[in-house]
Amino acid sequence: xxxASPRSLGPMRTQMLRPGxxxxxVLVVDDEAPLAELLSMALRYEGWDVRSAGDGAGAIxxxxxxRPDAVVLDVMxxxxxxxxxxxxxxxxxxxxxxxxxxxKDAVEDRIAGLTAGGDDYVTKPFSLEEVVARLRGLIRRSGxxxxxxxxxxxxxxxxLTLDEDSHEVARGGEGIHLTAxxxxxxxxxxxxxxxxxxxxxxxxxVWSYDFGGQANVxxxxxxxxxRKIDVGRPPMIHTRRGAGYLIKPGG
Amino acid sequence: xxxASPRSLGPMRTQMLRPGxxxxxVLVVDDEAPLAELLSMALRYEGWDVRSAGDGAGAIxxxxxxRPDAVVLDVMxxxxxxxxxxxxxxxxxxxxxxxxxxxKDAVEDRIAGLTAGGDDYVTKPFSLEEVVARLRGLIRRSGxxxxxxxxxxxxxxxxLTLDEDSHEVARGGEGIHLTAxxxxxxxxxxxxxxxxxxxxxxxxxVWSYDFGGQANVxxxxxxxxxRKIDVGRPPMIHTRRGAGYLIKPGG
DNA sequence: ACGCATTCTCAGGGGATTCACAGGAACGGG
DNA sequence: CCCGTTCCTGTGAATCCCCTGAGAATGCGT
Numbered sequence: 001x002x003x004a005s006p007r008s009l010g011p012m013r014t015q016m017l018r019p020g021x022x023x024x025x026v027l028v029v030d031d032e033a034p035l036a037e038l039l040s041m042a043l044r045y046e047g048w049d050v051r052s053a054g055d056g057a058g059a060i061x062x063x064x065x066x067r068p069d070a071v072v073l074d075v076m077x078x079x080x081x082x083x084x085x086x087x088x089x090x091x092x093x094x095x096x097x098x099x100x101x102x103x104k105d106a107v108e109d110r111i112a113g114l115t116a117g118g119d120d121y122v123t124k125p126f127s128l129e130e131v132v133a134r135l136r137g138l139i140r141r142s143g144x145x146x147x148x149x150x151x152x153x154x155x156x157x158x159x160l161t162l163d164e165d166s167h168e169v170a171r172g173g174e175g176i177h178l179t180a181x182x183x184x185x186x187x188x189x190x191x192x193x194x195x196x197x198x199x200x201x202x203x204x205x206v207w208s209y210d211f212g213g214q215a216n217v218x219x220x221x222x223x224x225x226x227r228k229i230d231v232g233r234p235p236m237i238h239t240r241r242g243a244g245y246l247i248k249p250g251g
Numbered sequence: 252x253x254x255a256s257p258r259s260l261g262p263m264r265t266q267m268l269r270p271g272x273x274x275x276x277v278l279v280v281d282d283e284a285p286l287a288e289l290l291s292m293a294l295r296y297e298g299w300d301v302r303s304a305g306d307g308a309g310a311i312x313x314x315x316x317x318r319p320d321a322v323v324l325d326v327m328x329x330x331x332x333x334x335x336x337x338x339x340x341x342x343x344x345x346x347x348x349x350x351x352x353x354x355k356d357a358v359e360d361r362i363a364g365l366t367a368g369g370d371d372y373v374t375k376p377f378s379l380e381e382v383v384a385r386l387r388g389l390i391r392r393s394g395x396x397x398x399x400x401x402x403x404x405x406x407x408x409x410x411l412t413l414d415e416d417s418h419e420v421a422r423g424g425e426g427i428h429l430t431a432x433x434x435x436x437x438x439x440x441x442x443x444x445x446x447x448x449x450x451x452x453x454x455x456x457v458w459s460y461d462f463g464g465q466a467n468v469x470x471x472x473x474x475x476x477x478r479k480i481d482v483g484r485p486p487m488i489h490t491r492r493g494a495g496y497l498i499k500p501g502g
Numbered sequence: 503a504c505g506c507a508t509t510c511t512c513a514g515g516g517g518a519t520t521c522a523c524a525g526g527a528a529c530g531g532g
Numbered sequence: 533c534c535c536g537t538t539c540c541t542g543t544g545a546a547t548c549c550c551c552t553g554a555g556a557a558t559g560c561g562t
Contacts, residue, residue, distance in 0.1 A: 037338050044346065045369035179508055194417045204366050217510060219550060226551095240418050241518070241549065242431030248417070430519055465522060467539085472520095474541060492529065492538065 016047070016139060018069055024139055027068035028052040029059040029085070030101065031078050038209060039072060042128040043135070056080035056088070063092045070139050072131070074101045075114070082114060097138035099131070125208035129184050133164060155190040158236060158249030160229060162190055171229050178228060181206070185221050186229070189237070189247040198244035218245075267299070267390060269320055275390060278319035279303040280310040280336070281352065282329050289460060290323060293379040294386070307331035307339070314343045321390050323382070325352045326365065326372075333365060348389035350382070376459040380439050384415065406441040409487060409500025411480060413441055422480050429479065432457070436472050437480070440488070440498040449495035 016024045026048050030036040036052045043050045051066050053059040056079045063071070071089060075082030086098065100114055100121035115121055118141070120134050140152055153165040159172045167183060169176045178186065184206045189197065199218045203211065222245055226237055234250030267275045277299050281287040287303045294301045302317050304310040307330045314322070322340065326333030337349065351365055351372035366372055369392070371385050391403050406413040410423045418434060420427045429437065435457045440448065450469045454462065473496055477488050485501030 033338065034334055037334075037341065041341070041369070181509070196416065196418050200372070201366070213509095214511065216512095216550085220510075220552080223551060239550075240431075243418055243434075246417060432520070464520095467523095468521065470539060471522095471541080474539095477540095490539070 016136070023047055023049045024070070025049045025051075025066060025068040026070050026072065026135070027059065027062055027066060028072045029054075029056075029077070030072075030074040031055060031076075032074075035209075038128075039131065042132060043072075046132055046136075056085040059085055060088045060092065063089055063096075067093065068096060070135060070142070071096055071098045072101065072135065073098050075111070076103065086114060095142065097142040099135050099138055101126070125210045127184060127206055127208050129188050129205050133187065137165065155187065157190050157193045157247055160190070160236060160249075162187060169229075171233070176228050178225075181221060182224055182228070185218075186225055186247075189245070192246075194246060194248045196240050196244045196246045201244070267297075267387070274298055274300045275321070276300045276302075276317060276319040277321050277323065277386070278310065278313055278317060279323045280305075280307075280328070281323070281325040282306060282327075283325075286460075289379070290382065293383060293456075294323075297383060297387075307336040310336055311339045311343065314340055314347075318344065319347060321386055321393070322347055322349045323352065323386065324349050327354065337365065346393065348393040350386050350389060352377070376461040378435065378457055378459050380435050380456045384438065388415070406438065408441050408444045408498055411441070411487060411500075413438060420480075422484065427479050429476075432472060433475055433479070436469075437476055440496070443497075445497060445499045447491050447495045447497045452495065 018024055024047075026043050028036055028039050028043070028050060029052070030039065031054050033054065036054065040050045040052050051062055051068070053062045056077050059071075059073070059077075062068075073082065073085060073089075077085060082100065089096065089098070098114075098119040100111065100119065102111055102121055102123055104123045111121055120138055122130055122134055136152070153163055155162040155164065160170070162169045162183075164187065169178055169183070169186065185202065188202060188206050199215055202218050203215060207217070222237060222239075226235070230237055236250055237245060237247050239245055269275055275298075277294050279287050279290050279294065279301060280303070281290065282305050284305065287305065291301045291303050302313055302319070304313045307328050310322075310324070310328075313319075324333065324336060324340075328336060333351065340347065340349070349370040351370065353372055353374055355374045355376075369389075371389055373381055373385060387403075404414055404416040406415065411421070413420045413434075415438065420429050420434070420437065436453065439453065439457050450466060453469050454466060458468070473488060473490075477486070481488055487498050487501055489497055489499065491497060
C-alpha cells in the first residue's frame, strides 16, 4: 500500500529496502504517546514502515508479528525495564538492532551494558535528524536490511563532502572541523540539495523537539557554517530572503 | 479523461488525480467559518474535492468517512489542540499529509514537532497562492495521490522557467533574481498561462487575505517583473486593458 | 577545579523589500 | 482630435529580514 515512497524531502534519494523488496520495518516503543507519534511520523517520512507500542508487553507482541528490521526503544517503560524488554526482544529477534532512548541523567553504565551488542542510543531531548541518522546507521550496519544501499554514508554536493559515519567534512579535499550542531545542520542541508528549507523546517528537524529559544539560532549557525565552508570560495549556501536557505554546487 | 477536468483556471494544466481516477480529496479544518469558506473555494478552484469541519471532533468524523488525500488543519481549535487532532487523524489515516495553519505570534514551541513528519505549515495571514502551492507540494510528495504528476516542481512557459523547489527562475537559461512577492506573482501567472487574470484575482491570490493597501501594488509588481524578465526580449507579460494581465510565450 | 569548546541570547546595523503617492504616458471612445 | 480612464513607473519612506559581534551560560575533558 505504501508502494510509493512517502518521503517528501530529497526525492532522488536512494530508498532503503529490505531483502524481500519492501520498505524497512521499524518498531517504536515509547509510553509518551505524543513523542511516539512524532517519531513515527519522522520515520515514515524516511519511507519506512513504522509501528509503535506503548509498553514492553505491547512491544514484544508487536515484534513477534511485525518482525521489524530495527527497534527504537525507550528504556523507561511503565511495565518493565529496558533490560527486560531487550532480553525478550532478542528472544524473538536475535539480531535486530536497537536504538535506545534515554533521559540525559540516566546512569551511564546501564546504557553501556545495553548497547554492548553494537546498538546505539540517543538522549532525550533529541533532534529528529539525529535519531534518523543513528537509525539509518544501525540498519545499514546490521546488514539484515539495507539492500539497495550504495555508499550511503557519504553525502556529496559539488566539492563538498560529508561522511555520516566518520563525521568528516571536507571541501575540495581539505578537511573542515564542525561542531555537533553545525554538522547536523549541514547534513540536513546536504540531504536536501537545491531545495529551499525554511528556518522553521530547519528548526524542527535539527534542533531538539523541545527547543524553545529564539528562531535566529538558525541564522547564527548558517553564519558559522558559511565561515567554515564558504570562505573565499564560490558560496554554496544561499539565502532566499523571505523563504529560507538552500545548498547547491556553485554554478 | 483530463478533458473532464472541473478546473476553471488553466485548462491545459495537468490535473492531480488519485489512484482511482477521481479528483484529489482535501479536508479543511478551521473554526473561523469565513476563512474555511475562502480556503474551500480556493481549493475547489484547483479542481479538488473539498470538505470542511469546524472543530476537532468534526474533523475526525469527516476523516473517517471522507478519507481525504490531504488535510488543512488550524492548530487552534475550540475543542482540542492541534497535537490531539493530529494524533486522532493519524489513527484514521496514518499517511495523510497535513498542512497546518498557525498564527504568526503563536507559541512557536508547540509548532515545533508538529511538522516533523514531512508535513508543512503556513502562518496566518497567508496568501491563497502559498497555501495551494504548499498543499500541491505535500500531495505530490506523499505519493498516495498524485498520479498525473510529471516533473511537477518545474513550471515552464516558453523559455521562462520557475522551479518551485529551489525558487530559481531563469529566462533563456539566464538566472534571474526575484524577491519573495515577485516570485509568488510570477508563479501565479505561470500556473495560468495564456489566461487573463484580473488585478482583483491576483490581489486575492498572491497577497494575504487581510491585505488592506492600494490596489495598484499589482501594477507595481507587474512593472518590477517586466524589468526582470521582459527586458530587451520579446515580452511575455501582456496587459489586457480593462481586464487584467496574462503571460504567454512570445509569438 | 580549571580551561577550553560549544551553544545560545541579545542587540546593533545594513541592506533588501514592500508599499504609498503622484506625475506622466498610453489607450480608447466619442 | 479631445478627454477621461487606465496603466506605468520614479521617488522615497517605513519596515522587515538577515548578518554578525560580544558575551553569558553551559557542557566537557583533563
